[in-house]
Amino acid sequence: MSPTHAPAGAARQGSLRELNLALVLGRIAAADRPPSRADLATATGLTRATVSAVVEDLLAGRLVDEAEPAPRAGAGRPARGLVLADQGPAGLGLEVNVDYLTVCVVDLAGQVRHRTVHRADLRPVAPADALAHLVELAGQARADAARQGLTLAGAALAVPGLVDDAGLVRLAPNLGWRDVAVPALLAEHQALTKQVPGVPALVVDNEANLAALGELHSRPPGPASFLHISGEVGIGAGIVLDGALFRGVRGWSGEIGHLPVNPQGRPCRCGGRGCLEQYAGQEAIVAAAGLARAELPADTATARLAELADAGDPGALRALHDAGTALGVAVATVVNLLDLDTVVLGGGYAPLAPWLCPPVLAEIAGRVLTAAWSPVTVRPSTLGPEAAAVGAAGSVVRHIVARPAGWLSRPS
Amino acid sequence: MSPTHAPAGAARQGSLRELNLALVLGRIAAADRPPSRADLATATGLTRATVSAVVEDLLAGRLVDEAEPAPRAGAGRPARGLVLADQGPAGLGLEVNVDYLTVCVVDLAGQVRHRTVHRADLRPVAPADALAHLVELAGQARADAARQGLTLAGAALAVPGLVDDAGLVRLAPNLGWRDVAVPALLAEHQALTKQVPGVPALVVDNEANLAALGELHSRPPGPASFLHISGEVGIGAGIVLDGALFRGVRGWSGEIGHLPVNPQGRPCRCGGRGCLEQYAGQEAIVAAAGLARAELPADTATARLAELADAGDPGALRALHDAGTALGVAVATVVNLLDLDTVVLGGGYAPLAPWLCPPVLAEIAGRVLTAAWSPVTVRPSTLGPEAAAVGAAGSVVRHIVARPAGWLSRPS
């Protein structure tokens, strides 16, 4: 109850307007119907006069539009609904993963306005070439966005690995990347890296983190605190606490793939023993189900597994049950530690959720002391496999919605 | 980097002053020498005029005093140093644990101004009687505080168990408490429960959480994010993230004692198997070292262990090494998950740290993927065994320092 909550900086007069711009815009973004100025006044506690002034700024800055077909009321002057501009700034989301490249554009309201998925095995491709291909796709996305009246304000890139503050990919084991300086490789592509005032520079982040952000901002909005597990070739987790992604001291939180599920178990290439990845990683499940990995392109492995399980194949069912149990041990650990009430299975786990959830819930019931008093929900992700790219793009527009003053005050 | 950070409420004009009061007071609290108004102006970015006005409010509210012996400078009018008032509001910290009761008083600056420890086995004592005894000690503490010119503004109680928002102790296994409604039992003691404006009502919280808060606010200040492990009869952890205690969705985070260290291992009374408590709990260590529990009062068990280990007793050394290894597995899990760079061993672990740290560090090195790039520090707590009570009292005064406007505007 007592977060020290050190005020970041001096509160000057302009801070008031900054705060209220964010407050009002946030309300508009969160509302499910276009609110009127009067609605906003009662919702925020501000005066109608203040709300009018703030909304005027937002309209002038093209972050908000007035919805022409006024929502009907009983009597009195009809209200004019306010909605997030659909011609305003948008975010560009990029993802490099083991077997695909994704580019997408998300507008202020969180709608996906453009999406490209390019399937290819990226492991044999040099990082620079992969990024060059991504830049090409981004160019098409930019053109498509412009056609729709959108301005790309910033971009974020999701990578299945550990990224430091400077955008250096320290290690992406399943992709075979090590110490790849993404910003340097993209330096020549001004369109991606040029610094726009009011928006963070090109953000490079872990795929699992950005997928969790995507889930957080999906409609209907997820809970304020949850664990999002991305079951790709590796297993990563994004931790959302109180509506904010928790990145850890260096940005490397969520390395759930190497939680010890069985400390004396199989050795893992990370150096530990009995890591979760050895029991619930995609390759481990596929192998346990008796499918030869060679005959299956990575992107169809989970689909094939789901098919087999659906048909009642005992090998697949057993493999999924065992994987779910291992996953459940790890999830129980996290829930014990962080007291979360929601766990989202994303990435490759989403289609397998019907078979993974029961054993995960069983382990939680047996291992979590507090589960008796309040239940833990385990559910599949609502976003598709492009969750990370959508989350990346969404993080850009969310930044603008959370701090509209920065965007409004840009020179332009 | 994009915490949605929804502004709590409307920013009215008064909010400016509230924010700046907190900003300036926070600076005064964090400074290591009494800063002048001019120092504060440059440090905060506010004008000297504003700082003067803000400081005037703080002086009038008796939260801050001018330090008479002005700190010397080169030339020019001498500055008047500002310090937290040592006659102002103070916090009362209470703790009920398995084998002691503690009461302490902490002033605005975080100094412990009163301390009482009453050793007794509380397990056979009814909760109401234990609390009655605590209230008696609190009365003495209040009198002592008054003698020193301090006003007790609020109180917090640490309990070794799970506490819900309403102060109901759902389960304190090692104390034998279940569903103890602390606020109801204390209702007649107005002095503890009366609501003071600007200060939270009597807070009841987990002992491990409050001990972590104590460590966070100790001098020199701890890091902004760390894990604090309280190794009492049970094992609890307090998780501090970005300078704030993370309590979880229901306030039950940090249940590290039941992390599975060996999923197929010894059954635990929690229902799981191979829980950390079975390998690194105080009773487990004592038993492994070959000490009969019966002949040792609980509070001397760790001291005796440290003695034996110091003397080179092979049984004690092996027991501590094994416990440290189990603890290391759990700590590695947490570090992988949250990417923390500091782990503090508190409670009964503090005196055993010389023998526990090496195996803990070894497990971290082997199991934490990112340990190679940046090291994890494991160190004993700087506070004594009363960390939880001090943290409890400190949480009260911290609340005032973080939101001085509430305290200043109380009717008085």
Added chain:
DNA sequence: GCTATTTGTTCAACGATTGAATTATTTGCC
């Protein structure tokens, strides 16, 4: 066509910060 009702805007007043000018107090130097 009139009234009640609700929305949105206008405007004087107020509170808080700002920046410059002013006052206060000491050191250093002649």
Added chain:
DNA sequence: GGCAAATAATTCAATCGTTGAACAAATAGC
């Protein structure tokens, strides 16, 4: 001892943003 330089703190008019009340706009119901 006296004077200039330097630093600290306060005073005051100006400015910015919010407030509250009054006012204008637009609709439903009678």
